[in-house]
Amino acid sequence: MSAYQQQLSPAAPVAESGPADAAVRWPVLFLLASSILWLLAGSVLALIAAIKLHTPGFLADCEFLTYGRVHPAALNAFAYGWGVNAGLAVALWLMARLSRATLPGGGLLIVAGAFWNLGVKLGVLGILAGWSTSVPWLEMPHQVVPLLLVAYALAAAWVVGALRHGSSPRLYVSQWWLLVALFSFPWLWATAEAMLFFGPVRGTVQAIVAAWFAHGFLLLWFTPVALAIMYYLLPKLLGKPIRAYHLASFGFWAYVACAGWAGASRLLGAPVPAWTQAAGTVASLMLLAPLGVIAVNLFGTLFNGGMAALARSNVLRFVGMAALFFVLALLRYAMMSLGAGTAIQLSWFAAASDYVVLYGVFSFAVFGAVYYLMPRLVRRAWPYASLIHAHFVCSALGFILAGVALSLGGLKQAAELSRGVPFAEVTAHTMPALQLATVGGLILLVGHLVFAFHFVKLAFCPCVRARAAAAPVPAELLRTAPELEAAS
Amino acid sequence: MNRATVIFFGAFFALTLSWAGLLLSNVRSYGVLAPYFDDTENKAYPSQVPGLAARGAQVYADLGCAYCHTQQVRGGEPSADLARKWGGRESYGRDYIREERVLLGDLRVGPDLRNFGVRAPAAAELYLHLYSPTTVVPGSTMPAHRFLFATRQIAGQPSPFALDRAKVAVPAGSEVVPTERAQVLVAYLMGLHDGYDYPEEKQKNTPPKKAGEKKPETHTPEAPKK
Numbered sequence: 001m002s003a004y005q006q007q008l009s010p011a012a013p014v015a016e017s018g019p020a021d022a023a024v025r026w027p028v029l030f031l032l033a034s035s036i037l038w039l040l041a042g043s044v045l046a047l048i049a050a051i052k053l054h055t056p057g058f059l060a061d062c063e064f065l066t067y068g069r070v071h072p073a074a075l076n077a078f079a080y081g082w083g084v085n086a087g088l089a090v091a092l093w094l095m096a097r098l099s100r101a102t103l104p105g106g107g108l109l110i111v112a113g114a115f116w117n118l119g120v121k122l123g124v125l126g127i128l129a130g131w132s133t134s135v136p137w138l139e140m141p142h143q144v145v146p147l148l149l150v151a152y153a154l155a156a157a158w159v160v161g162a163l164r165h166g167s168s169p170r171l172y173v174s175q176w177w178l179l180v181a182l183f184s185f186p187w188l189w190a191t192a193e194a195m196l197f198f199g200p201v202r203g204t205v206q207a208i209v210a211a212w213f214a215h216g217f218l219l220l221w222f223t224p225v226a227l228a229i230m231y232y233l234l235p236k237l238l239g240k241p242i243r244a245y246h247l248a249s250f251g252f253w254a255y256v257a258c259a260g261w262a263g264a265s266r267l268l269g270a271p272v273p274a275w276t277q278a279a280g281t282v283a284s285l286m287l288l289a290p291l292g293v294i295a296v297n298l299f300g301t302l303f304n305g306g307m308a309a310l311a312r313s314n315v316l317r318f319v320g321m322a323a324l325f326f327v328l329a330l331l332r333y334a335m336m337s338l339g340a341g342t343a344i345q346l347s348w349f350a351a352a353s354d355y356v357v358l359y360g361v362f363s364f365a366v367f368g369a370v371y372y373l374m375p376r377l378v379r380r381a382w383p384y385a386s387l388i389h390a391h392f393v394c395s396a397l398g399f400i401l402a403g404v405a406l407s408l409g410g411l412k413q414a415a416e417l418s419r420g421v422p423f424a425e426v427t428a429h430t431m432p433a434l435q436l437a438t439v440g441g442l443i444l445l446v447g448h449l450v451f452a453f454h455f456v457k458l459a460f461c462p463c464v465r466a467r468a469a470a471a472p473v474p475a476e477l478l479r480t481a482p483e484l485e486a487a488s
Numbered sequence: 489m490n491r492a493t494v495i496f497f498g499a500f501f502a503l504t505l506s507w508a509g510l511l512l513s514n515v516r517s518y519g520v521l522a523p524y525f526d527d528t529e530n531k532a533y534p535s536q537v538p539g540l541a542a543r544g545a546q547v548y549a550d551l552g553c554a555y556c557h558t559q560q561v562r563g564g565e566p567s568a569d570l571a572r573k574w575g576g577r578e579s580y581g582r583d584y585i586r587e588e589r590v591l592l593g594d595l596r597v598g599p600d601l602r603n604f605g606v607r608a609p610a611a612a613e614l615y616l617h618l619y620s621p622t623t624v625v626p627g628s629t630m631p632a633h634r635f636l637f638a639t640r641q642i643a644g645q646p647s648p649f650a651l652d653r654a655k656v657a658v659p660a661g662s663e664v665v666p667t668e669r670a671q672v673l674v675a676y677l678m679g680l681h682d683g684y685d686y687p688e689e690k691q692k693n694t695p696p697k698k699a700g701e702k703k704p705e706t707h708t709p710e711a712p713k714k
Contacts, residue, residue: 053597056621056631063635068552134549134591163492171491179492180499187503195511196589203585205511205519207592212510220503256499260506269562270592271579273518276510343566346558346596413596420568423599427629 023102027109031089038081045074050438064128072139087225099166112154119148137214142197177228184220215263226365238305251293269342284337318368325360343418349410380468394447402440409433533684544676558593559602575603605681636670
């Protein structure tokens with residue numbers, strides 16, 4: 001049984017592959033292929049960084065691979081290379097589909113994507129070569145940022161154009177989230193770059209800008225893209241509309257209103273005004289309201305559709321994981337914004353919380369989306385169901401292992417740091433967590449290699465193509481699915 | 489106005505509000521903090537960062553020391569920073585106003601360095617620490633920065649900065665000397681010190697002591713947002 005058939009239960013809706021998919025085929029393939037290359041590069045760099053934390057002698061004499069460079073290089077490859085490329089690809093596909101748009105100009109999108117990738121390459125190499133700004137999430141030398149912003153604007157404008165020129169009269173909740181993501185990211189980024197590097201603000205206000213950006217990037221780019229995927233795929237895969245759809249709008253607006261403020265909670269206890277820290281705490285706690293509503297939407301649908309579907313569909317498993325991690329991420333941020341958070345903020349627990357958003361929420365959702373959209377895009381089924389399963393197991397196992405290790409290790413580290421345990425002992429006690437994180441990183445890398453191999457096989461391998469050409473296009477790809485996403 | 493336009497403007501408005509509330513307001517209040525002029529000492533604090541140290545700060549940034557080292561001393565519960573002697577007082581916003589790039593750091597893999605200048609060993613020891621951390625601190629996980637040093641033939645007088653031959657392996661007739669980047673970095677590290685206690689902040693942070701109360705609250709977690 002092919003992977004594709006396996007994802008579909010008899011009761012589940014069958015998805016279509018229509019003109020909207022055809023119009024975006026090449027740009028989406030281009031962006032996805034680039035994003036997967038970045039995913040691999042980011043995983044390798046992150047693994048090197050992880051090893052160095054417990055075995056500092058590893059590649060110690062390579063200046064460009066010193067921890068303080070390889071770590072930000074990994075982060076930027078992951079966030080801007082994998083995250084933005086893949087996010088744009090999925091946004092493009094979803095938006096074209098939901099808007100029923102067949103907008104011309106896909107070639108321009110590929111050009112924009114090429115410039116984006118060129119910019120990120122220069123940025124990451126710049127970090128390794130010693131031009132890092134050292135401001136977390138904004139390390140790429142600021143000289144490449146204008147190029148990146150222009151490339152991004154071109155691509156994002158196309159996606160928004162698809163919405164305007166589409167023939168669908170309705171706006172589904174996924175489209176709301178995509179709009180917010182597409183718009184917030186350049187806003188946040190351009191502002192932060194301007195206030196930090198082009199005309200630097202003074203003193204610790206810089207830290208506030210950086211925190212506002214970092215949190216905004218996570219909560220207003222990565223998370224919304226993931227939510228758009230979840231709101232789209234859950235009903236599709238389960239054959240049930242979103243539970244309590246009328247609440248989705250409240251969840252959306254409440255989330256958007258609070259997310260921008262929550263970043264200040266990253267500075268709990270730092271030398272910035274107390275009211276700023278308090279604003280971050282209030283916003284992080286207020287985010288729990290939309291969290292509840294969104295969780296009712298997502299998990300209500302999931303339970304309604306029957307948990308048994310989880311066993312049948314690989315895509316659903318990825319998306320379900322992403323939904324779980326979404327709840328976990330916001331709960332962690334809320335917890336860290338409270339009094340005890342002062343200590344936790346400077347520990348591995350805080351770092352792990354960001355990884356929950358970057359990997360647990362965003363990457364899991366995107367993996368699910370890629371497994372769903374690729375067969376519709378190229379009109380061929382995934383060649384090996386077992387590889388999808390292997391990827392899922394590696395990603396889930398590797399991430400949970402690393403995440404749990406860093407979280408528990410981080411809590412212990414925070415407690416010991418604030419109890420005054422001698423520093424060398426604190427360091428020694430975090431070692432097991434860092435070693436486990438390396439093991440987790442290794443498992444993740446294996447999963448990503450499997451994913452990349454399978455992707456190349458499906459998209460480019462002549463034998464898979466020939467086999468697919470000989471057989472008729474799977475009927476499921478041609479039929480129209482029930483229009484669950486039009487329920488508004 | 490159709491729905492998409494509403495969402496567009498709604499998101500724009502929400503983000504702009506957070507920008508104005510968190511960033512703009514701080515730029516206008518906190519961002520204009522001025523150095524404090526002490527009449528008795530006839531000096532302004534924080535003092536100007538010397539040129540060498542400013543270049544060292546750039547090396548500190550390009551090598552990413554800030555991913556492992558914070559530069560923010562925290563007072564109050566639940567912090568042990570003061571007990572660890574990472575500083576004589578907690579850090580204030582005013583301490584940072586002369587710095588071109590403020591790197592508070594958000595993870596403590598290594599010790600806080602905000603006041604490292606106070607506890608810094610002699611330069612020779614610090615060079616050795618950068619060259620081979622485990623030689624100075626057995627079991628250290630700080631990465632070695634041997635690439636900040638050059639091994640060269642001794643020609644004439646040995647360099648006064650050369651690393652101690654008894655502690656590092658050096659081929660005969662050669663010496664290991666810090667490069668210029670290592671020198672400015674060390675100048676930067678040795679200069680890290682927030683020594684001055686500003687009356688305004690000091691007063692705000694030390695309200696009249698009540699019996700049984702140790703330390704004032706440095707933040708109010710539940711204060712209203714607006």
